[in-house]
Amino acid sequence: MATTAMPVGSSTAPHEYENSGLWSWLTTVDHKRIGVLYLYTSLFFFIWGGMEAVIIRAQLQGPNGQLVSAEMYNQLFTMHGTTMVFLAIMPLSAAFFNFLIPLQIGARDVAFPRLNAFSYWVYLFGGIFITVPILFQLAPNGGWFGYTPLTTRAYSPGINIDFWVIGLQILGVSSLAAAFNFITTIINLRAPGMTLMRMPMFTWMSFVVQFLVILAFPVITIALVFLLFDRFFGTNFYTVAQGADPLLWQHLFWIFGHPEVYILILPAFGLVSEVLPTFSRKPLFGYPVMVYSGILIGVLGFGVWAHHMFSVGMGPIADSFFALSTLLIGIPTGVKIFNWIATMAQGSLRFTTAMLFAVGLVALFTIGGISGVMHASPPADLQQTDTYFVVAHFHYVLFGGSIMGIFAGIYHYFPKMFGRLMNERLGKWHFWLNFIAMNLTFFPMHFSGMLGMPRRIYTYDGGQGWDTFNFISSMGAYMLVVSTSIFVFNFFRSKKRGEVAGSNPWEAGTLEWSIPSPAPEYNFAVLPTVSSRYPLWEGNEHDAESARINAQEGKTPAQLNIVLPYSTIKPLIVAGSMVLMFCGLLTTIAVTMIFAAIMVVALYSWLLSPLEPEHH
Amino acid sequence: MANEPVHSDPAATTPHAAAHEHHHPTWQTYVKVGAVLTAITVAEVWAYYIPSLVASRIFVPMLLIMSAVKFITVVMFYMHLKYDHKLFRVLFTGPLFIAALTLLALMFLFGQLAAKLGR
Amino acid sequence: MSAPAAHHYTSTGLDSRKIAIWAFIGSECMLFVSLISTYLIYKGKSLVGPYPHEAYTSPTGQTFPPILDIPVTSASTFVLLMSSLAMVLALAAVQNKEVPKHTTGDRILGSSKLWLWMTALLGTTFLGFQAYEFTAFVNEGLTIRTNLFGSSFFTLTGFHGAHVTAGVIWLVSLLAIDYRRGLGPNDALNVDLAALYWHFVDVVWIVIFTLVYLIQ
Numbered sequence: 020m021a022t023t024a025m026p027v028g029s030s031t032a033p034h035e036y037e038n039s040g041l042w043s044w045l046t047t048v049d050h051k052r053i054g055v056l057y058l059y060t061s062l063f064f065f066i067w068g069g070m071e072a073v074i075i076r077a078q079l080q081g082p083n084g085q086l087v088s089a090e091m092y093n094q095l096f097t098m099h100g101t102t103m104v105f106l107a108i109m110p111l112s113a114a115f116f117n118f119l120i121p122l123q124i125g126a127r128d129v130a131f132p133r134l135n136a137f138s139y140w141v142y143l144f145g146g147i148f149i150t151v152p153i154l155f156q157l158a159p160n161g162g163w164f165g166y167t168p169l170t171t172r173a174y175s176p177g178i179n180i181d182f183w184v185i186g187l188q189i190l191g192v193s194s195l196a197a198a199f200n201f202i203t204t205i206i207n208l209r210a211p212g213m214t215l216m217r218m219p220m221f222t223w224m225s226f227v228v229q230f231l232v233i234l235a236f237p238v239i240t241i242a243l244v245f246l247l248f249d250r251f252f253g254t255n256f257y258t259v260a261q262g263a264d265p266l267l268w269q270h271l272f273w274i275f276g277h278p279e280v281y282i283l284i285l286p287a288f289g290l291v292s293e294v295l296p297t298f299s300r301k302p303l304f305g306y307p308v309m310v311y312s313g314i315l316i317g318v319l320g321f322g323v324w325a326h327h328m329f330s331v332g333m334g335p336i337a338d339s340f341f342a343l344s345t346l347l348i349g350i351p352t353g354v355k356i357f358n359w360i361a362t363m364a365q366g367s368l369r370f371t372t373a374m375l376f377a378v379g380l381v382a383l384f385t386i387g388g389i390s391g392v393m394h395a396s397p398p399a400d401l402q403q404t405d406t407y408f409v410v411a412h413f414h415y416v417l418f419g420g421s422i423m424g425i426f427a428g429i430y431h432y433f434p435k436m437f438g439r440l441m442n443e444r445l446g447k448w449h450f451w452l453n454f455i456a457m458n459l460t461f462f463p464m465h466f467s468g469m470l471g472m473p474r475r476i477y478t479y480d481g482g483q484g485w486d487t488f489n490f491i492s493s494m495g496a497y498m499l500v501v502s503t504s505i506f507v508f509n510f511f512r513s514k515k516r517g518e519v520a521g522s523n524p525w526e527a528g529t530l531e532w533s534i535p536s537p538a539p540e541y542n543f544a545v546l547p548t549v550s551s552r553y554p555l556w557e558g559n560e561h562d563a564e565s566a567r568i569n570a571q572e573g574k575t576p577a578q579l580n581i582v583l584p585y586s587t588i589k590p591l592i593v594a595g596s597m598v599l600m601f602c603g604l605l606t607t608i609a610v611t612m613i614f615a616a617i618m619v620v621a622l623y624s625w626l627l628s629p630l631e632p633e634h635h
Numbered sequence: 636m637a638n639e640p641v642h643s644d645p646a647a648t649t650p651h652a653a654a655h656e657h658h659h660p661t662w663q664t665y666v667k668v669g670a671v672l673t674a675i676t677v678a679e680v681w682a683y684y685i686p687s688l689v690a691s692r693i694f695v696p697m698l699l700i701m702s703a704v705k706f707i708t709v710v711m712f713y714m715h716l717k718y719d720h721k722l723f724r725v726l727f728t729g730p731l732f733i734a735a736l737t738l739l740a741l742m743f744l745f746g747q748l749a750a751k752l753g754r
Numbered sequence: 755m756s757a758p759a760a761h762h763y764t765s766t767g768l769d770s771r772k773i774a775i776w777a778f779i780g781s782e783c784m785l786f787v788s789l790i791s792t793y794l795i796y797k798g799k800s801l802v803g804p805y806p807h808e809a810y811t812s813p814t815g816q817t818f819p820p821i822l823d824i825p826v827t828s829a830s831t832f833v834l835l836m837s838s839l840a841m842v843l844a845l846a847a848v849q850n851k852e853v854p855k856h857t858t859g860d861r862i863l864g865s866s867k868l869w870l871w872m873t874a875l876l877g878t879t880f881l882g883f884q885a886y887e888f889t890a891f892v893n894e895g896l897t898i899r900t901n902l903f904g905s906s907f908f909t910l911t912g913f914h915g916a917h918v919t920a921g922v923i924w925l926v927s928l929l930a931i932d933y934r935r936g937l938g939p940n941d942a943l944n945v946d947l948a949a950l951y952w953h954f955v956d957v958v959w960i961v962i963f964t965l966v967y968l969i970q
Contacts, residue, residue, distance in 0.1 A: 127762075130770040195781065203774045206722070209765040233777060234733055237785035244909070245792070254898050254905035256792070262801040262902050270744060271788060274737060321733055325744070337744055546763060623927075662846060662863055669839035673832060680828045683968050695969055702964035706957050713842050714953045720768055723776045730780030734787040741791040750798070 046586035048132035051538055053139050054118030055436060058429075060143055061110035062507075065422075067150065068102035069503060071095050076460070076496035079489050082481030092477035093160040094179070098153050100163030101183070104283065105190050106146045108417065111425045112286035113142070113194075116201055116225050118436060122531035122538060123219045125210025125547045127581070130203035133590050133625060134196055140594035141193035148598060149186030152179065159183030162475065164276065165246070167257035167268040172250045178605065184247050185601050191236050191243075192597070198232035201225060210530070212549040212562075216310065219529045219552075220303060223310050224289030227317040231278040231285075234321070239275035242268060251604065266331060273324035281320040283417060284384075285313060287424025288355060291377045294427045295359055297527040298374040299366025302553055305358040312351035319348045329397040330404050338397045345395035349388065356385055371525070372446030376427035379454055383419025387412055390465065408468025414461040426453075426506070433510075434524050438537040439517030445509040452502030459495030463488035522570050528553030533566040541581045543569045582634040589625040593618055660712060668712045675701050775947050779954045786958050789913055790965060793906040800901035804894060807970040821896050822967055823887065830883035831963045834918075837876035838956045841949050844869030848945045851938045866937050866945075867929065873952065874925040877918055884915045907966065914962060917955045924948050 047053060075095050078084040087095065117135065121128055129135050152158045160179045161170040170180045205226045209218065218226075245256035246268070255261040257268055296303045303309060325333060325341040359381050368374070390412035394400045403409055426449075433441045467488040472479065479485055523532040530547055531538075533555055547565040551557035555566060576583050596618035603611025679701050682688050711717040716724055742748045764770065803810025804818040811817045847866040855861045862868065888908070891897075898908040928948060931937060937945065 130774065199774050199777050202777045203770045206773055207764045207766055207768065207770050211763070213765070230729075233781040234730055234784050237781055238788045241785060241788035241792070248898075248905070248909060252898060254909065255902050256905055262799050264745065264795065267792065267795065270741060321737070333744060659846075659849075662843060665839060665842045665846070669836065672835050676828065676831060676835065679964070679968055680824065683824060689970065698964050698968050702960050705960045709838060709953055709957050709960070713838050714950055720766065722766060722768065722773070726773070726776040727780055730783045734783040737784070738787050738791050738794075742794055745795040747794055747797065
């Protein structure tokens, strides 16, 4: 077994990026840099959304809280949900799509590097657009799911919902563009010998996710177009007085919304499938089954959406169908849990921080999955829906699931990104505090929910049996602040002063670990060849030779005769002018026209200029 | 040259120029396809003006089949799906399938399927 | 539209842009299905007219005939279908640019400019028909705000028309390049991308024509 890892703790300092000025970041088309940009921005929004949650928990700590008004509370829970889903978890996953996919498949970059940069800038500008309003108490206030008719102009006359509708449209563009990019990249840029069934699991899960994005986002795009048109142009899509059906929005939203939750969890599953085998020193148990179950979850995910609507009166046929499909989708998900456990069984386990978070996901997601199965039964759900029981469920799968998996990924891939290891002691404090706090915050919600505490209420009267549970939840939330602070401190300190890492500090088996840490600008000195799922564990002589060459440090692209794409500001300009064009909807049509013109000019300039210098 | 893999294994590495050498339909084929599309459209519109046909239960299925034939014809011949790499067929039919099922599900959920089936 | 990319290694031997455009087309299926589904969901549920296939008498006694104009729309449908034929010939002309042409017929067939013009012109004609239809409907009392039919109809066909417009702009851009430096076999993929987009937009219209206009 060829290993090209440098000894951990080598005294050679990791090289800095060649250019590190602001301009180099604004014009980058390098997937690794774009991934790091996504990481920073999404961590910021994770903290921002977390602070919104802390205020919510402070308000609900005891009965009849007075911290915020009802109106402000509506803005807080709306933005907490919107921020966490669209500005934190999805972009955290995107950070890994960007950074990791080309490295895992042995490619130099994604298929469309400039489009990749464009996706990031749209996300950043869209995130700012939808976040700033809360500072002026004008934030969206109709829930992250924006049900009509509440969000129509008749019932929400203010500008709040306009920010939501337009903001989500903008963010949708970012996700869609990235999805086309990654689908093409994964299909077309795999290293020689890497068949689909030899791809690392993270890449596989990401592949499924991109298809979910391209199929689900158009639906919410149209739902939002209808709402936008109703609010701005007086159309009737959601106007009940004109005969519109109040359920149209719900169906369209959840046809998007359910695949969206698989978009949120599958990348974390993929990260866990990288971390667990590495720290069990065993290949993933049942690789083909893991692939097929991921695909099945993706496909079935389009057939379960109305389980979010069991209380609206769809009738027995619809209720039964969606109950069955929802129960069915629990099977491939459960299969994954068993395969992860089997991976660890009789493995040589090392409990690094990444491994702890990965195992944490397996445990906590299972709990969330169990409450999910309970929701699948319409009669049971009639009691649970719109109570804190649901809040418990989705926080277990999103926090205990997605966030845990993402933390595992961050600890695991930090050395590949920055050339240093995160501090393990601080990491373990982070993990244990996080684990305890998360359970303290969300487990009691099962009980308050079962005792009838509704969602989205800004206060509650004491003496209904909810007080203690709410108090405990709030204490847990404050504890989460502490544990997250430890993480943030660890992150920045390790970047500067962490132990220097070699190319493969974890002795992992996939291609990204064959190159130096941090990854060189050109990724691979030569395109690797692959003949197995774990090239660094099971590779043949050809694979070992390319791995040896790729582990070389200190080479420049010029020395290796590699041509890299031009850096360019054009994606940023197109992104910025597109967002400003949307802003015109809130100001004047002149603004829309001007920025549309700028966008078109910049777009033509982009399309007509070459990606990279001529070479042969 | 650095962009090529270390050891060229012809079976695994060379992008086939043959990928471009698929059978090209001739312009005569294209015009014939155009004629078929026109003929079907004429038939559809003709049917529209026969009241007894419109009132019958066969009208809607007939129109759906005719437009499906036009759809498939354009996709297979003009969009070249018949002659291209199988990958494109997969990339298109998957989403098309999900889209069709979604449309049918929505029509059912809003009671339009029963209405259309005349019950 | 950019200069042909240098040949990098690919796993499939196919151009990445062609893979991307088919993925895009798949995505657009869901976009248009959402619009079409909404139209079908609201079919027959408008509280007031005008209606697509039935007459309507308003409470004030004003009568509106069925508003859809099948002869005119059949003509525009035919125009769009023929534009697909022109597009396919344009692509063939670009692919065969280097093949020697001996007869006048060959030269006509082989003129990429001619067929790109034809496609763009036919597409614009279709848009002209749409513009005529929209203004006629507004004059006859149906706007995007009038009822469920108006909202769903104008939004669906408007989105389609916007797609056609983008396609025409794309075609004119290709024409500009053809005049500037000529389009040859190296550009075949760029023209193919436009062609696939164009045909898809046509195919969506086939569905719309049947479901909105012909089926009552």
